[in-house]
Amino acid sequence: MPFLQFYRLADVMARMALRADATRFFLGYVWWVLEPLLYVAVLYVVFSVILSNPQPDFLYFLMTGKLAYTWFAKSVTQASNSIVAGKGLVGKVNVPKTLFPLASVQEGLYKQVAVFALLFGVLIFGAYPVTGIWLYLVPIVLVNYIMILACAFLGATLVCIVRDFSPLISLGMIFIMFTSGIFWDVRDLGDPDKTAMVLAVNPLAFMFDAYRQVLMYGRPPDMLHLLAIGIGFGILLWLIVWAMRRNSQYLALKALTA
């Protein structure tokens, strides 16, 4: 299947899935932004109201990190189960198995457009003006998308081979939420070496921090670091796509029989 046709098929699958999901609920498409906002509200109550977090503008700080995290976590978790969930199709049509996680990631991407629009609106309303620095969002979002694709394809392959990876991935997302500076500031650890270590070791902590640097503090991200993450996950993505294409029939057998 030519790449363009393959990509359009994944895109149509994603749009159809979103349309089908929206018809299942009374609030329909509103859930795209309502669900992440409810998560933010719960965390805000816990960390700001109950625990009195001293972080200035904590609501904006939390929203920026949490909404970027939710895009990653939900896309990867859903895509990881996509080949197994689509085994009805897997047994009937010979399509590249990358189609299933790609369609899931596209679903997440379309939802995130609405979520980012809301986030930017809230930030602008909350006295964070749009500046030229915001243009750095383009490479940040692109690298974030590549990270999501690589992790989603890897997760989908692992879950297809051994189903036990599915709860492990869900657990991993909770681990990432607590270790990547969603509700604490990676730059406020009191030790610059520790901050540098966290940003170097955990690429997601770097990404969430990069969103905040651009949107809240008007500072560009470390572009070399961003480029290194983009290249690293780009290579990982290429390797997984190659492996999935090479083992397409093995994955089909595992999806149908494991």
Added chain:
Amino acid sequence: MSAENHKLMMELRDVSLSFHSARRTYDHGQHHVLNEVSLKVYEGETLGIIGRNGVGKTTMLRIMAGILAPNSGEIRIAPGKTASLLTLGLGFRDELSGRDNALLAAMLQGSSRKEAAAFLEEIKAFSELEDSFELPVKNYSAGMRARLGFTTALMTHVDILLVDEVLSVGDAQFRGKAQAAMKERITGDQTVVFVSHMADQVKSLCNRVIWLEDGRIFQQGDAVEVVDAYQLRISQAQRQGLQEHQEKLSKQNLKA
């Protein structure tokens, strides 16, 4: 003209497939589905495959369609030729309209978005769904779903069509139309591999028939000969089963 005089479209040589199912499944363990199966499919012929449930018919079609790979043996397909399964309701979602589902199914069957969009009016007309074509499939009756599924599947354009039990679809009125359209396709130039339990249908549509038993080819040849032998074996097995059941009941009655 015999099938062997035509161009070879596909060949399976000593194809075997076994797999290990997961521990949590009710039939976990090693399964030998196909065992050194060899066959040839010629251009324009309709090859029938018969056999009891679970003998590997669907798996064989999946291997022919490239969905699964054998553990051993090889599959050769004529250069540039394609094979795919005819599937009813491919990827259908209840919440989507007939139009959206038809578009998605056509694209999954290999059409580009433009080609799939061009098929939609044809699908709407053949399925006779009229305004219901724009309604969610969850509002359809079983007959309406079958109409949509069959018509969308009929739009599959491949060199080797692999058909798995789909000739009896929809309500009585549509069934005649569907069977006529399918027969026209099968008896035309289309190369078809056809799996069915319906002996009369296999006899009337197929040039050759292969009888699968426990993952192996038990008999192959002229459609009428093979199907008659298969039916004889089935009726003998049924009689034997009935006799054993009656003997068991008699023993139980004696004990009581």
